[in-house]
Amino acid sequence: MERPSLESLETPAALVDMTRVEANLRRVEAYARQHGLKWRPHTKTHKVPELAALQLRAGASGITVATPHEAQVMASVAEDVFLAYPPVGAARLERLMRLPAHVRLSVGLDSREALEGLSAAARRAGRTVGVLVELDLGMHRVGVQGPSEAVDLARQLEATDGVEYRGITFYPGHVRSPVGSQDTVLKELSARLEEFIDVLSGAGLRSPVVSGGSTPTLWRSHEVVGLTEIRPGINIFNDRNTASLGACAWEECAYSVLATVVSTAVSGQAVIDAGSKALAKEEGLAPGGGYGVLLERPEVVVRGLSEEHGLLELAGTSWRPRVGERVRVVPNHVCASVNLHERLWAVRGGAVEGAWAVTGRGWGAP
Amino acid sequence: MERPSLESLETPAALVDMTRVEANLRRVEAYARQHGLKWRPHTKTHKVPELAALQLRAGASGITVATPHEAQVMASVAEDVFLAYPPVGAARLERLMRLPAHVRLSVGLDSREALEGLSAAARRAGRTVGVLVELDLGMHRVGVQGPSEAVDLARQLEATDGVEYRGITFYPGHVRSPVGSQDTVLKELSARLEEFIDVLSGAGLRSPVVSGGSTPTLWRSHEVVGLTEIRPGINIFNDRNTASLGACAWEECAYSVLATVVSTAVSGQAVIDAGSKALAKEEGLAPGGGYGVLLERPEVVVRGLSEEHGLLELAGTSWRPRVGERVRVVPNHVCASVNLHERLWAVRGGAVEGAWAVTGRGWGAP
Numbered sequence: 001m002e003r004p005s006l007e008s009l010e011t012p013a014a015l016v017d018m019t020r021v022e023a024n025l026r027r028v029e030a031y032a033r034q035h036g037l038k039w040r041p042h043t044k045t046h047k048v049p050e051l052a053a054l055q056l057r058a059g060a061s062g063i064t065v066a067t068p069h070e071a072q073v074m075a076s077v078a079e080d081v082f083l084a085y086p087p088v089g090a091a092r093l094e095r096l097m098r099l100p101a102h103v104r105l106s107v108g109l110d111s112r113e114a115l116e117g118l119s120a121a122a123r124r125a126g127r128t129v130g131v132l133v134e135l136d137l138g139m140h141r142v143g144v145q146g147p148s149e150a151v152d153l154a155r156q157l158e159a160t161d162g163v164e165y166r167g168i169t170f171y172p173g174h175v176r177s178p179v180g181s182q183d184t185v186l187k188e189l190s191a192r193l194e195e196f197i198d199v200l201s202g203a204g205l206r207s208p209v210v211s212g213g214s215t216p217t218l219w220r221s222h223e224v225v226g227l228t229e230i231r232p233g234i235n236i237f238n239d240r241n242t243a244s245l246g247a248c249a250w251e252e253c254a255y256s257v258l259a260t261v262v263s264t265a266v267s268g269q270a271v272i273d274a275g276s277k278a279l280a281k282e283e284g285l286a287p288g289g290g291y292g293v294l295l296e297r298p299e300v301v302v303r304g305l306s307e308e309h310g311l312l313e314l315a316g317t318s319w320r321p322r323v324g325e326r327v328r329v330v331p332n333h334v335c336a337s338v339n340l341h342e343r344l345w346a347v348r349g350g351a352v353e354g355a356w357a358v359t360g361r362g363w364g365a366p
Numbered sequence: 367m368e369r370p371s372l373e374s375l376e377t378p379a380a381l382v383d384m385t386r387v388e389a390n391l392r393r394v395e396a397y398a399r400q401h402g403l404k405w406r407p408h409t410k411t412h413k414v415p416e417l418a419a420l421q422l423r424a425g426a427s428g429i430t431v432a433t434p435h436e437a438q439v440m441a442s443v444a445e446d447v448f449l450a451y452p453p454v455g456a457a458r459l460e461r462l463m464r465l466p467a468h469v470r471l472s473v474g475l476d477s478r479e480a481l482e483g484l485s486a487a488a489r490r491a492g493r494t495v496g497v498l499v500e501l502d503l504g505m506h507r508v509g510v511q512g513p514s515e516a517v518d519l520a521r522q523l524e525a526t527d528g529v530e531y532r533g534i535t536f537y538p539g540h541v542r543s544p545v546g547s548q549d550t551v552l553k554e555l556s557a558r559l560e561e562f563i564d565v566l567s568g569a570g571l572r573s574p575v576v577s578g579g580s581t582p583t584l585w586r587s588h589e590v591v592g593l594t595e596i597r598p599g600i601n602i603f604n605d606r607n608t609a610s611l612g613a614c615a616w617e618e619c620a621y622s623v624l625a626t627v628v629s630t631a632v633s634g635q636a637v638i639d640a641g642s643k644a645l646a647k648e649e650g651l652a653p654g655g656g657y658g659v660l661l662e663r664p665e666v667v668v669r670g671l672s673e674e675h676g677l678l679e680l681a682g683t684s685w686r687p688r689v690g691e692r693v694r695v696v697p698n699h700v701c702a703s704v705n706l707h708e709r710l711w712a713v714r715g716g717a718v719e720g721a722w723a724v725t726g727r728g729w730g731a732p
Contacts, residue, residue: 111629141672366721
């Protein structure tokens with residue numbers, strides 16, 4: 001494909017600022033190295049193998065995925081893949097077992113049922129799958145509730161062929177406070193994690209991997225006692241929520257959706273052609289509400305979304321766009337926006353450098 | 367592709383109950399015929415040309431689309447296409463003008479800028495595009511604000527080559543009250559519409575097409591004076607919001623997402639593998655909140671969503687699912703859910719009848 005100019009792109013179009021991506025990767029790699037943590041980025045944010053390859057070249061020790069399909073797509077560039085999701089059901093398990101034999105696979109899970117399905121599939125496929133026991137450290141979404149359950153599951157793991165106990169995993173998705181206000185919640189989380197590690201260790205279960213972390217808690221990961229590995233996803237691109245928590249600077253937002261103003265008929269607002277189908281309807285953590293803000297005019301909020309319409313609120317700005325004018329929107333939650341686009345355009349200094357197909361979308365062909 | 371069994375489908379999977387779809391189409395066709403209204407379904411709900419063909423065979427007079435890409439995809443089966451969205455920007459206009467010459471195309475718009483771009487592109491392409499002037503009848507999203515503006519735009523239209531004034535269009539997306547409580551809002555809307563028609567008519571502008579309607583207002587469309595055409599989208603599938611407004615019966619919900627329970631570790635809830643990436647995070651109009659309910663157990667609400675996780679609330683049910691059990695979820699807003707799936711599975715009486723690629727997703731290849 002010829003490289004189109006930024007001006008000629010059909011909107012809405014998902015843009016990735018490569019200068020910022022590279023800086024974001026350097027920063028997290030340096031942080032992980034400084035604190036002796038392994039860095040295993042969650043690739044569900046971008047769903048693009050070329051970007052996973054960039055992360056691995058930048059120093060990532062392996063990658064994280066959310067689905068067997070993402071694992072398949074990423075296996076073209078990654079040799080060490082952690083599926084942070086229990087593969088339940090015959091079709092998902094079969095897809096996972098079709099990964100190339102050289103891929104070092106591990107999986108997070110929290111139930112005997114998931115473990116039994118996985119181990120049976122692994123034995124049939126003649127492979128050994130590493131397992132991390134998923135802990136609930138306060139998010140209350142998934143994860144075993146207490147140390148004794150973790151011990152039970154780990155013991156069952158050690159007694160089962162086709163799987164191998166490798167440690168524990170958690171996701172602190174409940175921590176959505178600004179980086180500077182995380183002291184209490186991180187202390188509680190760290191104390192709870194130590195309790196799990198101690199009880200497992202007391203039961204003779206060594207946990208070589210203690211994997212956790214998210215982008216909001218990224219820069220305080222070193223305060224979590226016992227952690228060996230971080231798995232930030234959003235950090236490669238960042239987004240409005242991440243900036244509003246202070247987990248990135250505004251200038252570290254590398255992803256935006258290019259959109260065109262299509263109507264200014266209703267006073268006090270302008271309508272752009274990036275709606276929920278391009279930005280995703282994800283609640284904001286920023287005080288201004290709405291679903292995103294303009295990259296170059298962060299005071300302008302996307303107040304409402306329908307599928308193909310984004311409503312820009314013009315009350316707080318003297319800017320009055322004309323129909324046909326283009327803007328770039330930073331969405332609240334970048335992962336959900338990326339998932340809506342067939343391709344991402346790499347841009348650098350105002351020029352289009354290339355495009356990637358977002359091949360990790362969906363759950364794979366039957 | 368061989369027909370898989372329903373039991374073997376990898377989850378999440380989007381299912382369409384064909385018996386219900388056929389009944390839904392028969393019902394709306396009979397309603398439109400009874401009231402002398404043309405039926406031009408909005409195909410953005412399903413984004414599948416085969417389903418547009420089914421609607422046309424069932425008596426639709428043409429179809430509605432939201433994007434030039436949808437128009438391209440649907441042009442394989444439809445000869446009369448209304449783009450209910452202003453095509454602004456060179457790339458969108460070029461895509462639209464690449465439609466086969468035999469397609470009778472019309473477009474809704476609300477600005478001189480959009481009109482100028484469209485007419486210039488139409489002249490270059492050597493085609494005549496019908497235009498409906500978009501009115502704001504209370505939604506305050508897009509649309510000219512008053513009759514004099516409608517007259518101005520229609521006059522400019524009549525004076526411009528490449529385009530042809532065909533009438534007016536509106537979308538009553540602000541009407542989200544139960545069908546039985548729409549009296550006042552429909553009276554206001556109808557009075558405002560008559561005012562537009564009268565002023566246009568007084569200015570010598572005949573409006574052969576008066577196009578409007580949505581699924582929530584569908585069954586009361588005949589009360590809107592002057593209306594010639596209805597454009598329901600959701601009605602082919604229906605969804606939780608539509609049922610909660612009384613615009614369909616629960617037994618008319620034809621779309622659901624098949625999902626697998628993947629965790630029951632946290633008490634009082636079960637986690638399924640249909641999250642915001644499968645169901646869409648769309649606010650509910652139903653009193654119970656959440657993002658969807660189970661088709662077979664509508665008392666069980668999807669209380670929370672993350673990308674790959676749906677949280678089923680178990681407080682109001684004695685049902686205690688096991689990991690591996692499968693459920694079908696009716697989402698709040700079906701269009702947003704369909705847009706997340708690569709394919710829809712047609713099912714009838716518990717068997718898979720076939721599958722369609724959702725080819726109208728996205729905005730088209732560059």
